[in-house]
Amino acid sequence: MIGMDEKLSFFKNGLRLDGRRPDELRPIKIEVGVLARADGSCYMEMGDNKVMAAVYGPREVHPRHLQEATRAIVRYRYNMASFSVEERKRPGPDRRSNEVSKVSREALVPVVLTSYFPKSVVDVFVEVLQADAGTRTAGINAASVALADAGIPMKSLISSCAAGKVDGEIVLDPMKLEDNFGEADVPIAMTPNGDITLLQMDGRLTPEEFRRALELAKTGCQQIYEIQRKVLVDRYSSMDVPESCDESEGLVEEGI
Amino acid sequence: MSDVVMAEIRKDYLYHLVLKGERADGRAFDEYREIVLETGPIRKADGSALVKLGNTQVMVGVKIQPGEPFSDTPNKGVIITNAELVPLASPNFEPGPPNEVGIELARVVDRGVRESGAIDLEALCITPGEKVWIVFIDVHILDDCGNLMDASSLGAIAALMTAKVPAAQYGLGEDYPLPVKDVPVATTAVEFGDAVIFDPDTDEESVADTKLTVITTADGSVCGMQKSGPGFISQDHIYRIVDIACERAKEIREKFLEV
Amino acid sequence: MDRMDRNVVVPGDRLSDDPKKAGEGTYVMDGKVCSLLYGMASSYKDKVRVIPLAGKYVPSPGDTVIGTVQDIVFSNWIVNINSPYEGLLHISELPRKIEMNEMSKYLRIGSSVMIRVKDVDSTMKVELTLNDRRLGVLTRGRVAEISPTRVPRLIGKGGSMINMLKKELNCNIFVGQNGRIWVDGNDDDMDLALKTILIIEKEAHTTGLTDRIMEFLRTEKEARS
Numbered sequence: 001m002i003g004m005d006e007k008l009s010f011f012k013n014g015l016r017l018d019g020r021r022p023d024e025l026r027p028i029k030i031e032v033g034v035l036a037r038a039d040g041s042c043y044m045e046m047g048d049n050k051v052m053a054a055v056y057g058p059r060e061v062h063p064r065h066l067q068e069a070t071r072a073i074v075r076y077r078y079n080m081a082s083f084s085v086e087e088r089k090r091p092g093p094d095r096r097s098n099e100v101s102k103v104s105r106e107a108l109v110p111v112v113l114t115s116y117f118p119k120s121v122v123d124v125f126v127e128v129l130q131a132d133a134g135t136r137t138a139g140i141n142a143a144s145v146a147l148a149d150a151g152i153p154m155k156s157l158i159s160s161c162a163a164g165k166v167d168g169e170i171v172l173d174p175m176k177l178e179d180n181f182g183e184a185d186v187p188i189a190m191t192p193n194g195d196i197t198l199l200q201m202d203g204r205l206t207p208e209e210f211r212r213a214l215e216l217a218k219t220g221c222q223q224i225y226e227i228q229r230k231v232l233v234d235r236y237s238s239m240d241v242p243e244s245c246d247e248s249e250g251l252v253e254e255g256i
Numbered sequence: 257m258s259d260v261v262m263a264e265i266r267k268d269y270l271y272h273l274v275l276k277g278e279r280a281d282g283r284a285f286d287e288y289r290e291i292v293l294e295t296g297p298i299r300k301a302d303g304s305a306l307v308k309l310g311n312t313q314v315m316v317g318v319k320i321q322p323g324e325p326f327s328d329t330p331n332k333g334v335i336i337t338n339a340e341l342v343p344l345a346s347p348n349f350e351p352g353p354p355n356e357v358g359i360e361l362a363r364v365v366d367r368g369v370r371e372s373g374a375i376d377l378e379a380l381c382i383t384p385g386e387k388v389w390i391v392f393i394d395v396h397i398l399d400d401c402g403n404l405m406d407a408s409s410l411g412a413i414a415a416l417m418t419a420k421v422p423a424a425q426y427g428l429g430e431d432y433p434l435p436v437k438d439v440p441v442a443t444t445a446v447e448f449g450d451a452v453i454f455d456p457d458t459d460e461e462s463v464a465d466t467k468l469t470v471i472t473t474a475d476g477s478v479c480g481m482q483k484s485g486p487g488f489i490s491q492d493h494i495y496r497i498v499d500i501a502c503e504r505a506k507e508i509r510e511k512f513l514e515v
Numbered sequence: 516m517d518r519m520d521r522n523v524v525v526p527g528d529r530l531s532d533d534p535k536k537a538g539e540g541t542y543v544m545d546g547k548v549c550s551l552l553y554g555m556a557s558s559y560k561d562k563v564r565v566i567p568l569a570g571k572y573v574p575s576p577g578d579t580v581i582g583t584v585q586d587i588v589f590s591n592w593i594v595n596i597n598s599p600y601e602g603l604l605h606i607s608e609l610p611r612k613i614e615m616n617e618m619s620k621y622l623r624i625g626s627s628v629m630i631r632v633k634d635v636d637s638t639m640k641v642e643l644t645l646n647d648r649r650l651g652v653l654t655r656g657r658v659a660e661i662s663p664t665r666v667p668r669l670i671g672k673g674g675s676m677i678n679m680l681k682k683e684l685n686c687n688i689f690v691g692q693n694g695r696i697w698v699d700g701n702d703d704d705m706d707l708a709l710k711t712i713l714i715i716e717k718e719a720h721t722t723g724l725t726d727r728i729m730e731f732l733r734t735e736k737e738a739r740s
Binding site for chain 2: 583584585586595624625626627653654656657658
């Protein structure tokens with residue numbers, strides 16, 4: 001925490017340092033199918049966070065002994081580029097990226113129908129190109145879209161977002177400055193139905209504040225879900241299809 | 257995750273095309289794919305560049321931080337180049353520290369920057385023997401569709417040319433642009449039967465046995481070379497590659513690096 | 516909210532409130548039929564189903580596919596069939612009997628074959644067979660790859676699209692269920708064939724495609740003459 005004689009106020013006229021209201025998300029940019037080699041891919045920006053997610057699979061598992069007889073295994077590797085953070089980071093995994101990988105995988109696995117592809121692996125890779133608090137949530141969002149792009153059968157997409165407490169106020173999607181000097185951080189991930197698949201918390205909150213933070217984070221996830229869905233749907237709807245035609249004729253009627 | 261054996265029918269087709277003077281995507285032997293260069297996409301880095309060379313995509317970030325000089329060069333700044341061939345970029349890349357391919361890529365990119373004198377190391381000295389600027393060049397491969405070398409080198413020099421030394425945050429004066437004194441550009445070709453083919457894509461790279469990278473400076477001198485791959489290379493081809501390399505590098509320099 | 520208003524759906528989109536209508540590519544939760552896939556939703560007979568827009572090929576007995584030999588291990592060729600699962604061709608599944616030491620001569624690493632999936636067991640062991648006159652080694656022509664999800668459209672209802680292509684392009688064309696396609700003809704015809712196939716792959720989900728392709732071929736052939 002910075003010295004008390006020079007207290008930085010995180011609010012001015014009810015708005016945050018970057019002009020947002022307490023319940024507002026940072027601007028989001030999202031693109032699907034951006035990599036040629038990967039089976040599925042998604043590039044996402046949430047505020048100053050820039051992440052690239054790619055999915056390979058289902059594919060053969062190497063080493064073989066990791067495979068499971070009745071279903072696919074899911075692997076998730078979260079990695080930060082050396083230039084993504086303020087002070088250059090030594091390349092390679094560290095304890096933090098290891099933990100982020102684990103909880104992120106566990107955020108997605110509940111919706112992936114792994115029984116469709118026994119003895120195979122679905123590999124999810126997330127590279128953080130620029131970090132500004134919330135990279136794990138951005139990663140999960142991008143990964144979810146990349147999984148759909150790869151054609152992986154899932155019960156639904158997963159959307160992820162964090163809420164925090166800054167200067168006594170509960171805020172949505174804290175940026176780095178708010179996260180560093182804030183009193184709490186609650187990242188979550190959920191299905192569009194509200195089933196929670198990621199929940200972490202650090203800091204200090206009363207149970208009531210925690211409830212408010214969780215509800216706020218859920219509203220963030222719902223907004224993000226609509227953005228994720230739209231980028232997937234728009235990709236195929238943007239082609240010239242005459243309005244009067246019965247759209248179901250396309251891929252469906254003639255081929256089967 | 258290992259390389260899949262390429263169908264002979266595909267290999268035969270590529271050779272058949274070469275005999276006709278053609279390539280699968282219709283390019284001439286010495287023609288490059290479309291290049292898109294974006295500088296500064298990573299604002300938090302001191303310099304950065306995203307290079308798209310056909311479908312190959314590479315992100316290069318430059319971070320400049322004060323540190324200790326090497327004991328044998330107390331007055332010189334330090335350049336450290338690393339390349340991460342992350343598994344996201346190709347089904348053939350495995351997680352883990354760089355293997356020999358990644359290390360070779362980083363060292364050849366470094367060679368171009370260092371041997372061309374693009375960065376004046378003595379100008380990076382802050383306090384002789386104690387403090388100098390360390391320039392980290394980090395190559396992050398995003399999509400391997402062939403010719404990572406040229407894409408990475410281009411990204412490196414573009415990131416350096418648009419980099420700022422962040423003196424202010426270390427109380428060492430105002431931020432200023434990193435002084436870059438030359439513009440090395442790498443050009444890579446593979447040997448394909450009797451032909452020499454520039455800017456190989458994924459298939460061309462897997463079929464060819466031999467690859468040669470030539471790095472040239474703004475005045476057309478050669479400042480770095482690397483033959484890679486388990487095959488022979490004829491002297492004839494070497495000279496042909498060097499000649500075309502100078503031309504291509506000049507075009508790339510003029511078009512993308514405004515030199 | 517029902518998502519049948521737009522045809523493209525994502526996993527989790529609700530398609531119907533009647534669980535009896537659950538067809539391929541869907542699942543039922545809380546009495547609602549939802550999409551499992553990123554694909555095109557449609558009503559077919561009295562079921563609602565989702566056709567995938569992306570995904571890998573999973574071999575099914577009876578499928579004819581194009582494979583590439585990767586390795587020879589004892590009495591089996593290991594064949595890549597563009598799937599998370601590799602195929603095994605046993606020495607006994609050839610049209611004629613050969614000795615184990617002749618295996619490489621008959622079919623070597625890197626060879627491409629038009630081959631059939633004989634059986635897929637519960638452990639995902641994929642057995643292939645060449646024992647059919649219509650199957651065999653591909654020695655000429657070219658092989659291209661498209662997303663296996665676009666194969667039905669490339670074939671067309673009752674073969675309408677593929678037969679039209681074979682006629683207009685003057686090429687032999689074989690479409691493997693695994694997304695690999697073999698074409699054989701003269702160089703220019705094969706170039707046009709593959710160019711056309713890539714367009715079909717890209718626009719498979721749109722309407723009026725067959726007519727547009729016929730028009731495209733007409734213009735291309737006119738330009739050539």
